[in-house]
Amino acid sequence: MATLAVQPGLATSSVPKFSPSRTRILQGLTVVSALLALVTIGLAWFYAPREATQGNVQRIFYMHVGSFSAAFVALGVTVVAGLLYLVTRNMRWDKLALAGVQAGLPLATITLLTGAVWARPTWNTWWTRDPRLDAMLVMWAIYAAYLALRSAIHTPESRARFAAVYGILAFVSVIYVTIVIRVRPDTLHPVVIAPELSNYVSAGTLVKGLFSISSDPRISATLGVSSIAWCIVCATLIWYLVRVETLAERTRALKLELAERE
Amino acid sequence: MIPPETSNAYFALGYFTVGVILLGVILYFVNRARALRAEIRDLEVLRDEEDTARN
Numbered sequence: 001m002a003t004l005a006v007q008p009g010l011a012t013s014s015v016p017k018f019s020p021s022r023t024r025i026l027q028g029l030t031v032v033s034a035l036l037a038l039v040t041i042g043l044a045w046f047y048a049p050r051e052a053t054q055g056n057v058q059r060i061f062y063m064h065v066g067s068f069s070a071a072f073v074a075l076g077v078t079v080v081a082g083l084l085y086l087v088t089r090n091m092r093w094d095k096l097a098l099a100g101v102q103a104g105l106p107l108a109t110i111t112l113l114t115g116a117v118w119a120r121p122t123w124n125t126w127w128t129r130d131p132r133l134d135a136m137l138v139m140w141a142i143y144a145a146y147l148a149l150r151s152a153i154h155t156p157e158s159r160a161r162f163a164a165v166y167g168i169l170a171f172v173s174v175i176y177v178t179i180v181i182r183v184r185p186d187t188l189h190p191v192v193i194a195p196e197l198s199n200y201v202s203a204g205t206l207v208k209g210l211f212s213i214s215s216d217p218r219i220s221a222t223l224g225v226s227s228i229a230w231c232i233v234c235a236t237l238i239w240y241l242v243r244v245e246t247l248a249e250r251t252r253a254l255k256l257e258l259a260e261r262e
Numbered sequence: 263m264i265p266p267e268t269s270n271a272y273f274a275l276g277y278f279t280v281g282v283i284l285l286g287v288i289l290y291f292v293n294r295a296r297a298l299r300a301e302i303r304d305l306e307v308l309r310d311e312e313d314t315a316r317n
Binding site: 054056059237240241244255 | 273
């Protein structure tokens with residue numbers, strides 16, 4: 001029989017009771033997240049200017065960049081939690097590292113899919129071979145593999161150690177995705193967050209899209225609010241995911257306790 | 263220049279995609295938490311019944 005994860009002290013307790021004060025904070029954070037999400041949508045739809053050549057489809061940008069910012073934070077949490085696990089060997093950091101990927105992967109999925117939806121009318125294709133796009137897909141696959149490989153290791157300590165090292169190394173792909181549009185001249189992906197307009201029209205053809213955050217203060221304001229909102233939504237999600245993992249841990253402990261009696 | 267109708271359609275598709283993924287993730291984990299809580303209660307009942315039978 002496979003060894004199951006048991007956190008000391010859990011085997012004799014009942015359904016985990018979460019601290020009421022922390023629960024209230026989490027509930028407050030949930031309300032703030034929902035409100036910020038609505039504010040972001042309001043700003044993106046009604047406050048940010050309509051891009052002249054792309055039209056309303058360009059407003060996807062606020063979800064595309066915001067979700068990647070949040071994914072970056074979530075996967076960064078996995079790195080920090082992984083390092084803390086390796087130093088302290090405390091399983092709570094392993095739970096946090098897992099929650100980071102569980103939140104970061106759907107956010108990266110949103111980035112990929114919103115990018116594809118934007119590309120279809122703008123580049124006339126859902127997907128193309130491009131350094132940024134390829135790097136993002138590889139990054140997504142690396143973190144999908146993290147979840148798959150985690151579930152294949154049954155010894156809790158080995159799983160946590162492996163996941164910590166993997167989570168730290170995998171972050172290289174996130175950094176590469178972030179910087180690739182600045183280091184690879186052959187990418188079609190727009191460099192929107194830049195001090196000056198870096199998108200251009202070549203021989204009458206729209207090459208990257210005439211859009212930059214420096215072109216209108218409403219764009220940078222909306223992007224700022226959007227990125228903050230996405231990061232707060234991400235933090236709320238991570239907190240809930242840690243709680244779900246605590247419940248899963250308790251289930252495994254009870255199963256082990258019953259199995260040992262037989 | 264992207265025709266406004268095309269641009270609006272993909273704009274709607276983009277936001278719909280975001281909504282579906284976020285809602286899907288939230289619902290998945292809410293259901294998982296509920297299922298885990300129910301499983302913990304069932305396992306505890308089983309454990310208590312075994313304790314009672316032993317005593």
